[in-house]
Amino acid sequence: MTTSFKEPLFIVMMGAPGAGKGTQARLLCEALGIPQVSSGDIFRENLKNQTPLGLLARQYMDKGALVPDDVTINMVMDRLAQPDCAAGAVLDGFPRTLAQAAALDAALRERDLRVRLAPVLEVSDEAVINRLAGRRVCRNCQAMYHLEFNPPAGDPTRCDKCGGELYRRADDDPETVRNRLFVYYKQTAPLVGYYFAHGVLKPVDGDRPIEVVQADLRAAVAALA
Ligand code: ADP
Ligand code: ADP
Ligand code: ZN
Numbered sequence: 001m002t003t004s005f006k007e008p009l010f011i012v013m014m015g016a017p018g019a020g021k022g023t024q025a026r027l028l029c030e031a032l033g034i035p036q037v038s039s040g041d042i043f044r045e046n047l048k049n050q051t052p053l054g055l056l057a058r059q060y061m062d063k064g065a066l067v068p069d070d071v072t073i074n075m076v077m078d079r080l081a082q083p084d085c086a087a088g089a090v091l092d093g094f095p096r097t098l099a100q101a102a103a104l105d106a107a108l109r110e111r112d113l114r115v116r117l118a119p120v121l122e123v124s125d126e127a128v129i130n131r132l133a134g135r136r137v138c139r140n141c142q143a144m145y146h147l148e149f150n151p152p153a154g155d156p157t158r159c160d161k162c163g164g165e166l167y168r169r170a171d172d173d174p175e176t177v178r179n180r181l182f183v184y185y186k187q188t189a190p191l192v193g194y195y196f197a198h199g200v201l202k203p204v205d206g207d208r209p210i211e212v213v214q215a216d217l218r219a220a221v222a223a224l225a
Contacts, residue, residue, distance in 0.1 A: 008113055009034060009088030011221070012095065012104075014192060015121035017180045018128035018135065019206050020213060023144045024121065025092035027214045032221065035084050039076055039094040041142055043067065064171055064179035066096055066187060073103045080107065088116075096188045101195075116224055118195035119217055121206030125181060132172045140164025150210060 009032065013021040022038060029036040043061060046054030053075065060067045076094050079085070095101040108114050123131075134147040138159035145152055145159075145166060152160045159166060171180065195201040202220045206213055 006225075007116070008086065009117075009221070009224070010108060010113060010115050011088070011090045012115050012118040012195070013090060013092045013121070014118055014188075014195070014201075015206060016123060016125070016128050016184045017177065018132040019121040019123045020131070020210070021092045021121060022142075023150070023210055024119075024214055024217055025090045026144070027210075028217055028221070029090050031218060032088075032090070034088045034090060036092060037076065037079050037085070037089045037094070038092040038142075039072060039096075040092075042075060042079065044142075061171055062176075064176040064183060066183060069097055069099045069103075072096075073100055076100075077103070077107050095191060098190060098194060101191055115195070115198065115200055117202055117220060118191075118198075118200045119202045119204050119220060120192055120195075121204055121213065123206040127207055128181070129174070129177060132177050133174070135172055136166040136168060138162065138164040139167050 011028070013025050015021050022036075022040075025036045025038065043054065043057040047058055047061075048054070053071065056071065057067045066072075072094065076091075080089060091104075095104050104115065131146060131149070134149065136145045136147060137143070138145070138161070141159060141162045141164055143159050143161050143164075144150070147156075152158060152166070154160060157166055158164065171177075192201065204213060204216050204220075
């Protein structure tokens, strides 16, 4: 797949928790040669390193609530200002509120850039609950697995890519998942309308095999070039 896009490619992955944003973002980034910027991964990295940001974020993440906008926006804008994002990035988990979306637009506009595509992965509540229940993440490289739908090829407790230990996220317990879904519908789902109004929304049926969803996403990106 070519990456010779005239304009830097900023893509925003939308969808409920467990819809497959991280899985699809990672595959898309491998194909496009641009970085994946996952706000959740950055928070978890900070938590692992016990930074003040990580300790603050934890109070919200543990409850399935959103980390406050000012903290989140500063963190992601710092990341997008790094040189490796010059040709674009696939954002996964950000923006999650209208204030975050507006801040992203303003920062890109300053550089004469914009969000080019906002795919929304459409998946039923029942499917996302099953996906989160069986989700496992590599402690070392953050690769995503599912006990049933996307298990590692070899040892079921180890990452195929790096051999790292697979773990279950604390916020993937059913109680917290219910709250995360509630927060999604209340605070994040309105962004679907926002990106529709900006002419960049691309609804994608996320209830199909990973490779089939990925093929649709690549076709949508190819249509931009
Ligand atoms: P998922 O992949 O299940 O959607 P994430 O890894 O993206 O979850 O996010 C995990 C948690 O990190 C969220 O429940 C929230 O507490 C926090 N978080 C991640 N991104 C944001 C954001 N853009 N704004 C506020 N909080 C966020
Ligand atoms: P999100 O980033 O939107 O929270 P993930 O990419 O972490 O979602 O996916 C959630 C879980 O569902 C993971 O365990 C992943 O392996 C699994 N998964 C992702 N896409 C699919 C799919 N198309 N079909 C079945 N399971 C999937
Ligand atoms: Zn790994």
